[in-house]
Amino acid sequence: MKEKITISVDSETLESIDKHIESGAYRNRSHAFEHSVKKLIGGKNG
Numbered sequence: 001m002k003e004k005i006t007i008s009v010d011s012e013t014l015e016s017i018d019k020h021i022e023s024g025a026y027r028n029r030s031h032a033f034e035h036s037v038k039k040l041i042g043g044k045n046g
Contacts, residue, residue, distance in 0.1 A: 007033070 009017075017032045026032040 014029075017026070017029060020026050020032060021028060026035065
């Protein structure tokens with residue numbers, strides 16, 4: 001089950017994430033953050 005959270009990021013980071021979404025690298029912001037966190041902690045699909 002997924003949990004909903006709220007985070008704050010600087011505008012430059014968000015713009016970069018949005019560009020990756022537009023290019024098709026991620027489905028949405030949640031997908032981008034989840035992938036990045038999993039990669040950071042060594043989780044599956046990271």
